Amino acid sequence: MMAPIKKKIIVVGGSLGGLSAAICLRDLGFSVSVFERSSNKLFGKGAGIALNPYMLRFLQRYPSFEFSERSLSAEQLRYLDLSPSKDREHPAVFKLSSYNSLYISLLQIFGTENYHLSCEVTGISQTPDKVAVTTSEGRTHECDLLICADGTESSSRILLSGRDNSRYSGYYAWRGIVKDDHLPPYLVKRCEEAVTYHLRSDGHLLSYAIPFFETDEKGETVRSTYINWLWYRNLPSTKELNSLLVDQSGNRKSKSVSKHKVRPQLIEALKQDADGVPEHFRQLIKCTSAPFIQAVFDHGVDRMVYGRVCLVGDAAFSVRPHTAVGTTKAFEDAIQLYYALKEYGNDIESALRSWEQKQLKxxxxxxxxxxxxxxxxxxxxxxxxxxxPFGLYKGGDSCIWDESTESSDAV
Ligand SMILES: Cc1cc2nc3c(=O)[nH]c(=O)nc-3n(C[C@H](O)[C@H](O)[C@H](O)COP(=O)(O)OP(=O)(O)OC[C@H]3O[C@@H](n4cnc5c(N)ncnc54)[C@H](O)[C@@H]3O)c2cc1C
Known part of the structure; x- marks a missing residue:
């Protein structure tokens, strides 16, 4: 007897949200292909990501995800004041990772056979039974379910809803990562021990240590420790934001200016401003060779489902980073989609409707x-x-580590 033909899923976007959905749904027996616009794998990109028990529940199903290798622990929360006698410390356990570390793990689990780079989706159409996507090369691909994980600037969302309701929050972040051997050992130790904040009347700063994977001169993957820092600064004027987001080549970027693209005079001004923050952050900022800029935007949708097409992760809701759950929320969208499709079997549209109610909430x-x-x-x-305020379903559900969640039932 011939094996039944597997239903086909296409995932638009091969970052963390797209890969987690692709892995979950392949496990459920679908034939899944990922279409990623970038021409290169996203290895060298990104900075720190706080792990959340909900994310770990998913990752720990896969033996190739080596939890201790892919994360670092910080066992304190520290608030620094300009006057060191007012510094505060609290015991609190955090598990911290990096974009690079999670991306490598997910791509290893999914594999590269059905992960297609340089594959930008430019058009979506559907009949009651099938979805057709067109790519920038002009090719058309059919599937039974289309998952759009194309991030905060999702063109799929705009194609489907006809609008983009992103709103600038009134502040942006300077961000950077600096390798441990570029810093004095005592500072590295302090960064590894604690998630550190400095609160100001006009913003705040934050730092923590992360694992980062690089290829050495022999072509082998080596793990290093980097310190990740952020400085959130108020900038209500969109005119000033627009000028901040002009890169070295004079191009106006929409939400961020990446490493090595920020204009040198802005970096110089940042390093001068660092004279006004506690020494811990001053040193981190001054030792960072390529800081980058990310403006903070809010956006959310009224619908996550259009027939047989759904929006997941940042394409649906892009939340401010302070709750540290952007990635966890994308994973949760994927896991809940798995459950809904498992429950409704072949009835994809009913599964999507049920899933949408929970994920919109x-x-x-x-x-x-x-x-x-x-x-x-x-x-x-x-x-x-x-x-x-780290937390998915409620504030704090990511920072106090509950060992029992590590072994709880996964997908
Ligand atoms: C390179 C990179 C680095 C990041 N680093 C960090 C970090 O250090 N810390 C942090 O907290 N968050 C980081 N993020 C954001 C984080 O990944 C997301 O907030 C979260 O994981 C949800 O991800 P997502 O997959 O929904 O969206 P995203 O991670 O934004 O991914 C969207 C993906 O879709 C692709 N794409 C967009 N349009 C199309 C199209 N038309 N066709 C095909 N592909 C398309 C993009 O190239 C991108 O890879 C990073 C994102 C990226 C892309």
Whole structure:
């Protein structure tokens, strides 16, 4: 007897949200292909990502995900003041990773056979039974379900909904990573011990240590420790934001200017401004060769499902980074999609409708909480008595590590 033909899924976007969905749904028996616009794998990119028990529940199903190799632990929360006698410390355990480390793990799990680079989706159309996607090369591919994981600037979302409702939050972040051997050993130790904040009336700074994977001169993958830092600064004027987002070649970027593209005079001004922050952050900033800029935007959708097409991760809701769950939320969208499709079997549209109700609720909750926390942190209203606001379903569900979640039932 011939094996039944597997239903086909195309995932638009091969970053963390797209790969987690692709892995989950392949496990459920679908034939899954990932279309990624970038011509190169996303190895060398990104900075720090806080792990969340919900994300770990998913990753620990795969033996190739080596938890201890892919993350670092910090066992304290530290608030630094300009006057060191007012510094505060609280015991709190965090598991910290990096974009690069998670991306490598997910790509290893999914494999590269059905991961297509230089494959930009430019058109979507559908009949009641099938979805057709067109790529920039002019080719058309059919599938039974299309998952759009194409990020905060999702062109799929705009194609489907006809609008983009992103709103600038009124602040942006300078970000950087610096390798441990570029820093004094005592500072590396302090960065490894604690997630460190400095609260100001006009913003806040944050640092923590992350694992990072690089290829050495022999072509072997080696793990290093980098320190990840962020400086969130208020900038209400969109005119000033627009000028900040002009890169070295004079191009106006929409939301971020990546490493090595930021104009040198802006980096010089940043390093001068660093004279006004505690020494811990001053040293991190001054030792970073290629800081980058990311403006903070909010956006959320009213619909995540259009027939047999759905939006996941940042394409649906892009939340402010202070809750540290952008990636976890993308994983949760994927895991819940797995459950819905498992429950409804071949009835993809009913599965999507049921999934959408839950994920819209989650997305709205996280978006609202991330806005509240962001306003509090940026307006000098956050207290050094508070634990950080990391959390998916509720504030704090990522920072106090509950060992039992590591072995709880996964997908
Ligand atoms: C290179 C990179 C580095 C990042 N680094 C960090 C980090 O250090 N810390 C952090 O907290 N978050 C980081 N993020 C964001 C983080 O990945 C997301 O917030 C979260 O994981 C949800 O991801 P996502 O997959 O929904 O969206 P994203 O991660 O934004 O991925 C969207 C993907 O879709 C692709 N794409 C877009 N349009 C198309 C199209 N038309 N056709 C095909 N592909 C398309 C993009 O190239 C991208 O790879 C990074 C994202 C990227 C892409």
């Amino acid at each position: 989650l997305g709205r909750q996280v978006l609202e909480r991330s806005k509240e926390v962001g306003e509090s942190l940026q307006r000098g209203c956050w207290s050094s008595d508070f634990l950080p």
